[in-house]
Amino acid sequence: xxxxxxxxxxxxxxxxxxxxxxxxxxxxxxxxxxxxxxxxxxxxxxxxxxxxxxxxxxxxxxxxxxxxxxxxxxxxxxxxxxxxxxxxxxxxxxxxxxxxxxxxxxxxxxxxxxxxxxxxxxxxxxxxxxxxxxxxxxxxxxxxxxxxxxxxxxxxxxxxxxxxxxxxxxxxxxxxxxxxxxxxxxxxxxxxxxxxxxxxxxxxxx
Amino acid sequence: xxxxxxxxxxxxxxxxxxxxxxxxxxxxxxxxxxxxxxxxxxxxxxxxxxxxxxxxxxxxxxxxxxxxxxxxxxxxxxxxxxxxxxxxxxxxxxxxxxxxxxxxxxxxxxxxxxxxxxxxxxxxxxxxxxxxxxxxxxxxxxxxxxxxxxxxxxxxxxxxxxxxxxxxxxxxxxxxxxxxxxxxxxxxxxxxxxxxxxxxxxxxxx
DNA sequence: GACGTGATGTTTACACTGTACGCATGATAG
DNA sequence: CTATCATGCGTACAGTGTAAACATCACGTC
Numbered sequence: 001x002x003x004x005x006x007x008x009x010x011x012x013x014x015x016x017x018x019x020x021x022x023x024x025x026x027x028x029x030x031x032x033x034x035x036x037x038x039x040x041x042x043x044x045x046x047x048x049x050x051x052x053x054x055x056x057x058x059x060x061x062x063x064x065x066x067x068x069x070x071x072x073x074x075x076x077x078x079x080x081x082x083x084x085x086x087x088x089x090x091x092x093x094x095x096x097x098x099x100x101x102x103x104x105x106x107x108x109x110x111x112x113x114x115x116x117x118x119x120x121x122x123x124x125x126x127x128x129x130x131x132x133x134x135x136x137x138x139x140x141x142x143x144x145x146x147x148x149x150x151x152x153x154x155x156x157x158x159x160x161x162x163x164x165x166x167x168x169x170x171x172x173x174x175x176x177x178x179x180x181x182x183x184x185x186x187x188x189x190x191x192x193x194x195x196x197x198x199x200x201x202x203x204x205x206x
Numbered sequence: 207x208x209x210x211x212x213x214x215x216x217x218x219x220x221x222x223x224x225x226x227x228x229x230x231x232x233x234x235x236x237x238x239x240x241x242x243x244x245x246x247x248x249x250x251x252x253x254x255x256x257x258x259x260x261x262x263x264x265x266x267x268x269x270x271x272x273x274x275x276x277x278x279x280x281x282x283x284x285x286x287x288x289x290x291x292x293x294x295x296x297x298x299x300x301x302x303x304x305x306x307x308x309x310x311x312x313x314x315x316x317x318x319x320x321x322x323x324x325x326x327x328x329x330x331x332x333x334x335x336x337x338x339x340x341x342x343x344x345x346x347x348x349x350x351x352x353x354x355x356x357x358x359x360x361x362x363x364x365x366x367x368x369x370x371x372x373x374x375x376x377x378x379x380x381x382x383x384x385x386x387x388x389x390x391x392x393x394x395x396x397x398x399x400x401x402x403x404x405x406x407x408x409x410x411x412x
Numbered sequence: 413g414a415c416g417t418g419a420t421g422t423t424t425a426c427a428c429t430g431t432a433c434g435c436a437t438g439a440t441a442g
Numbered sequence: 443c444t445a446t447c448a449t450g451c452g453t454a455c456a457g458t459g460t461a462a463a464c465a466t467c468a469c470g471t472c
Contacts, residue, residue: 117239256422433454
């Protein structure tokens with residue numbers, strides 16, 4: 001039989017879900033570096049070896065957490081352009097950048113996990129790689145639109161997108177490493193950087 | 207006696223130096239996350255506990271590695287303006303940014319250590335914090351000069367410097383995490399980003 | 413010289429980690 | 443009923459960071 005088997009008495013994958021939930025909680029509590037698989041199992045109320053029935057290794061579980069993070073990040077950025085990327089304008093581009101930073105401010109530990117070396121190679125985890133690109137594609141799409149409108153300078157959209165991503169990710173990383181000073185929320189502190197970024201991206205004539 | 211005691215038969219701090227050298231070698235080999243203090247001790251040819259006579263903890267040793275990294279980074283960036291920061295011009299600013307990226311390309315594992323969460327709080331390690339600011343100060347100084355020359359837009363130099371740092375650090379981080387594609391050297395790939403960066407920093411009138 | 417002192421190194425020990433292996437259980441297919 | 447198979451558990455092992463006790467040896471003071 002090719003159909004997948006299911007237990008009827010219990011929610012399928014209940015242990016898997018419990019592990020992920022416990023991992024998220026622990027991640028916010030102790031950070032990506034200090035997260036131990038045994039502690040996750042304890043938090044989920046199962047034995048130390050139970051997670052291995054659902055994840056190939058500790059890194060695989062972390063990769064799944066990171067994947068969910070990229071999915072949430074992609075959704076967050078898309079909230080900046082509620083009418084769809086094809087109708088994006090300057091203000092919505094600004095809002096998208098703010099939503100990126102807002103996600104990092106909301107889930108700092110998860111953000112750090114997504115980009116930390118704890119996951120050695122993103123491309124080794126297919127779903128993670130897919131969702132990370134999905135969260136990035138919307139930036140490329142928005143830039144292409146603003147280029148067609150003559151607002152942004154010409155050139156390969158993906159290069160401009162990498163620049164935007166560099167600014168956002170660099171700012172967030174330095175903030176989370178506490179290498180920047182300043183008071184107030186991260187999003188507020190990021191606004192001046194959006195201005196500089198937009199000025200760099202605009203057509204030289206404008 | 208207030209004078210520090212020294213052994214005459216052996217180079218002072220020989221074990222400490224051997225630990226640091228072994229740590230650098232291991233760092234380049236296995237990366238910051240996989241670096242174990244016991245392996246460092248083995249590499250230095252001493253017992254597992256010997257490093258504790260010279261470093262308070264594993265993190266303290268890593269902090270010293272990172273400190274050396276920031277010192278090297280600061281020196282590398284300063285090579286971009288050999289005549290001194292007070293005489294910096296556009297091309298030298300460009301060169302400084304390239305030197306930043308070149309350092310990361312030369313010592314990727316060390317760069318990752320400097321900004322990874324393995325060192326929980328940079329400010330907790332005084333020397334590390336001092337040298338990291340030293341490597342950053344030159345960027346601020348260069349920007350102040352270019353502002354006085356009317357090349358860069360007005361505003362608080364430190365904010366522009368944070369923007370520059372965000373672009374450089376963001377780009378390098380994404381590169382080292384292999385989240386960007388592309389061929390050729392990192393420095394070459396970074397050049398278009400310097401153009402975008404400079405365009406954003408220039409006076410709106412220019 | 414003798415002697416205490418303090419810096420340095422080693423050995424041992426402990427709690428903890430990731431994970432390989434084998435067994436128990438219970439739902440399902442035949 | 444029986445065989446199978448997904449799922450969970452207990453045990454075991456190598457490796458980790460580091461605390462504690464002990465050994466060694468250069469040095470300052472007598």
